[in-house]
Amino acid sequence: MAAGGSLSAFRLPPLPTIREIIKLFRLHAAKQLSQNFLLDLRLTDKIVRKAGTLTNAYVYEVGPGPGGITRSILNAGVAELLVVEKDSRFLPGLQMLSDAAPGKLRIVHGDVLTFKIERAFPESLKRHWEDDPPNVHIIGNLPFSVSTPLIIKWLENVSRRDGPFAYGRTQMTLTFQKEVAERLTATTGSKQRSRLSIMAQYLCSVQHALTIPGRAFVPKPEVDVGVVRFTPLTQPRIEQPFQLVEKVVQNVFQFRRKYCHRGLGMLFPEAQRVESTGKLLQLADVDPTLRPSQLSVSHFKSLCDVYRKMCDEDPHLFAYNFREELKQNKSKNQEKEDEESYRLQLPP
Ligand code: SAM
Numbered sequence: 001m002a003a004g005g006s007l008s009a010f011r012l013p014p015l016p017t018i019r020e021i022i023k024l025f026r027l028h029a030a031k032q033l034s035q036n037f038l039l040d041l042r043l044t045d046k047i048v049r050k051a052g053t054l055t056n057a058y059v060y061e062v063g064p065g066p067g068g069i070t071r072s073i074l075n076a077g078v079a080e081l082l083v084v085e086k087d088s089r090f091l092p093g094l095q096m097l098s099d100a101a102p103g104k105l106r107i108v109h110g111d112v113l114t115f116k117i118e119r120a121f122p123e124s125l126k127r128h129w130e131d132d133p134p135n136v137h138i139i140g141n142l143p144f145s146v147s148t149p150l151i152i153k154w155l156e157n158v159s160r161r162d163g164p165f166a167y168g169r170t171q172m173t174l175t176f177q178k179e180v181a182e183r184l185t186a187t188t189g190s191k192q193r194s195r196l197s198i199m200a201q202y203l204c205s206v207q208h209a210l211t212i213p214g215r216a217f218v219p220k221p222e223v224d225v226g227v228v229r230f231t232p233l234t235q236p237r238i239e240q241p242f243q244l245v246e247k248v249v250q251n252v253f254q255f256r257r258k259y260c261h262r263g264l265g266m267l268f269p270e271a272q273r274v275e276s277t278g279k280l281l282q283l284a285d286v287d288p289t290l291r292p293s294q295l296s297v298s299h300f301k302s303l304c305d306v307y308r309k310m311c312d313e314d315p316h317l318f319a320y321n322f323r324e325e326l327k328q329n330k331s332k333n334q335e336k337e338d339e340e341s342y343r344l345q346l347p348p
Helices: 018-024 041-049 068-074 088-100 144-160 163-167 178-185 195-201 242-253 260-265 270-284 297-313 322-345
Strands: 058-062 080-085 105-109 136-140 171-177 204-212 225-232
Touching: 018 088, 041 068, 041 171, 041 204, 058 068, 068 080, 068 088, 068 136, 080 088, 088 105, 136 163, 144 163, 144 171, 144 178, 144 195, 144 242, 171 178, 178 195, 178 204, 178 225, 195 204, 195 242, 195 297, 242 260, 242 297, 260 270, 270 297
Parallel strands: 058 080, 058 136, 080 105, 136 171
Antiparallel strands: 171 225, 204 225
């Protein structure tokens, strides 16, 4: 078959519906694995359209299950679709799809948390980071308990330009619990602004593309679902190591209702806390009485840049963890208390 036009004209032949596939292979959803399926192909088409043009694209679908989204991706004229599914019960149904789309669907029985997509597609797809994104896309509707840790892992990969981003600025279209989708895309000052908003937005352009009501899934989950599209930025908005940004952001948001100086203070050992926090805020030119949700990505950029300089000047600073100090102080206090009560028990 010639490349180009004829590929994009591909349509799957008539097949049993997803509902019939579920019956045929007895694919009842495993509730403990948070399996909620999309059976309506108009809806899966809509999700797939949110990923952009997929003509001749190489697509990595995570958690295909009974294959609703998989069918829509195949009908979008892709060059190749690679799916990774953990639950072996879905493999025969996916094999049926593969037979209906010869040479297009590769099925891997594996775990998306460990699968190495960077080795799976042709090297020739690789683009320079500054170029347009490669024709490689990630699409998926995973259980929420997997999609959130996975996006943190992938954001770290974006920062290092490895993993799925060894191809360049690979785009991702993924589902999350609606509240998580709102956090990922929340703007400065909004109620949903959180750690995830900064971590996603300093590395990617992030768009809440679609909300799907819970009732569209079988069985119906407790919550609605948000489809989020990520495109890595050519230039990250904070140019510091991922772990450093994560540490600053995590410290700030741990006291989300307090002024930001409260959380930032926890970056420093108690003995120098007041002085160092003052210095950090002053050099970064950030108002200490802003609340965490009011800090923009550029505020975080200044804070991370200054904190980095302070870490370079004091090699022990980055390793400092106030929770450790707290634990040590607690055990010291406990020792003192134990000694005290022992002395009280001694005969006069
Ligand atoms: N994408 C399908 C749909 O929209 O109908 C299925 C959705 S269901 C919420 C999630 C799917 O991801 C299930 O098929 C489940 O077995 C699979 N899954 C869960 N954890 C996984 C993992 N770590 N690696 C690969 N697949 C996983």
